[in-house]
Amino acid sequence: MKVLDTPRSGKCGQVVAFRSRYGLCLRQHVPQKAGLTPARQQVCGLFGNNSRKWGVRLSEDQRDRWTLAGSQVMSHPRLAERGPLTGQQLWSGISTVRAVVGLPETFEVPPRPVFGPSSVGHLIIENDGDGVRLYLAVSGELNEDIMVFGQEPCSSGRRKRRNVSYIGLLPPPIGGRSEITRLYGAKFGEPRPGKKVFIVTCQEKEGWKGQDQETSATVPERPRASQAISEVAPSYGCVMHTGSTGAAQGSRAHADSQSPEGDKPETGGGKAAPAANRSQGAPSEKGGAPG
Numbered sequence: 001m002k003v004l005d006t007p008r009s010g011k012c013g014q015v016v017a018f019r020s021r022y023g024l025c026l027r028q029h030v031p032q033k034a035g036l037t038p039a040r041q042q043v044c045g046l047f048g049n050n051s052r053k054w055g056v057r058l059s060e061d062q063r064d065r066w067t068l069a070g071s072q073v074m075s076h077p078r079l080a081e082r083g084p085l086t087g088q089q090l091w092s093g094i095s096t097v098r099a100v101v102g103l104p105e106t107f108e109v110p111p112r113p114v115f116g117p118s119s120v121g122h123l124i125i126e127n128d129g130d131g132v133r134l135y136l137a138v139s140g141e142l143n144e145d146i147m148v149f150g151q152e153p154c155s156s157g158r159r160k161r162r163n164v165s166y167i168g169l170l171p172p173p174i175g176g177r178s179e180i181t182r183l184y185g186a187k188f189g190e191p192r193p194g195k196k197v198f199i200v201t202c203q204e205k206e207g208w209k210g211q212d213q214e215t216s217a218t219v220p221e222r223p224r225a226s227q228a229i230s231e232v233a234p235s236y237g238c239v240m241h242t243g244s245t246g247a248a249q250g251s252r253a254h255a256d257s258q259s260p261e262g263d264k265p266e267t268g269g270g271k272a273a274p275a276a277n278r279s280q281g282a283p284s285e286k287g288g289a290p291g
Contacts, residue, residue, distance in 0.1 A: 007079050019079070039165055039187075043100065050095040054088045062107050066091045069109045094207035100166060101145060101204060110206035113144070120146055120170065120201045123215040124177065125191075127222045132190050133181045134197065136215070138173035144205040146170035148180055149212075152188045153195035156218045161198040170201065193221045 002025050008017045014029045036044065054063070067087030074082050075089075085093075095105065121137035136148075149164035168183040184197070191197055196218045203210030 009079050037165075043096065043166075046099045047092055047096045050092045050099075051088065053095075054091055058091070058107055063087055065109050069112070073112075097204065097209060098207040101147065101169060103207065106207075110208065113205045113208055115144070115203045115205075115210035118146075118201065118203055118210070118213055120178075120213060121215070123197065123199050123217040125197065125217045125219050127193060127220050129222075132193075132219055133179065134184050134199075135177040135179050135181075136170065136199065136201065138170075138176055138178050142170070142173070144203050147202045147204045147209070148183060149200040149202070150180075150184050150187060151198040153191035153197055153219070156194055156196045158196055161200070161214060161216070164198065164200050191219045193219050195219050 002020075002022050005024055005026075007024060009019060010017060011029055016027050016029050018025055018027070058066070064087075070085040070087045070090035073085045073090055075085055076082065090109075094110065098105065119138050119140040119142055121139060124135040124137060126133045126135070146169060148167050148170050150167045151161050151164045154162075165187060167180070167187045170180070171178050171183075180199070184191075184199075196216055198214065198216045201213050201215075
């Protein structure tokens with residue numbers, strides 16, 4: 001609900017304030033039903049451990065150096081305001097990023113890099129006989145690691161992403177494209193046709209992060225395989241008899257008369273066939289029913 005009030009953001013009691021395209025809005029706080037996912041639990045655990053190490057593992061001189069470096073780093077804007085970070089905030093942030101990407105722990109401030117324009121471009125999604133495949137276009141060389149974040153597949157009508165999760169570092173590009181199918185599939189599974197996929201990339205070096213870049217694409221429909229037109233067999237082709245009709249019996253009798261064994265006399269002393277067989281009549285050679 002939109003309200004006219006002083007600018008604010010965050011939770012206060014059972015009311016949550018947030019900024020929207022229409023201005024300041026308030027909503028009732030709804031407790032989270034499900035617990036944190038394993039990935040979020042891991043990141044929260046890393047951040048909490050690094051925050052506690054600030055006063056235990058670092059010396060006073062090291063904390064002074066982190067505090068001096070934090071005073072030169074501005075926080076993300078909130079309510080159009082931003083300010084410098086504290087030494088503990090900078091230490092926790094950089095140490096958590098290093099742990100996530102697999103870098104060793106450091107107690108000294110790593111040199112702050114200067115990130116140039118990112119070489120990672122738009123998202124490309126292909127859907128063919130091999131399934132859905134996701135690529136990121138890459139132009140030029142990658143001079144730093146690229147962190148890749150993704151969001152679970154959503155409606156194609158969504159224009160703005162929500163929270164994204166870290167899925168891994170960008171693999172080396174091949175032919176101007178870097179495939180992230182395995183990274184995305186391990187986290188969210190294969191997206192279905194018609195769903196939109198949001199991907200966020202970020203440059204990373206020694207724990208420092210650059211600006212986020214967002215890209216999205218909709219999964220296309222799988223093209224139908226061309227089918228060859230099969231020729232219809234003519235109606236006058238070979239007919240297989242099942243042996244239950246008079247025509248089948250006539251065909252069997254005709255085959256017996258043509259076989260070499262058909263000229264042999266019947267066994268049993270030349271006795272006549274039983275009356276039951278004679279009463280049925282013998283079919284003609286053409287296979288027709290008896291008259």
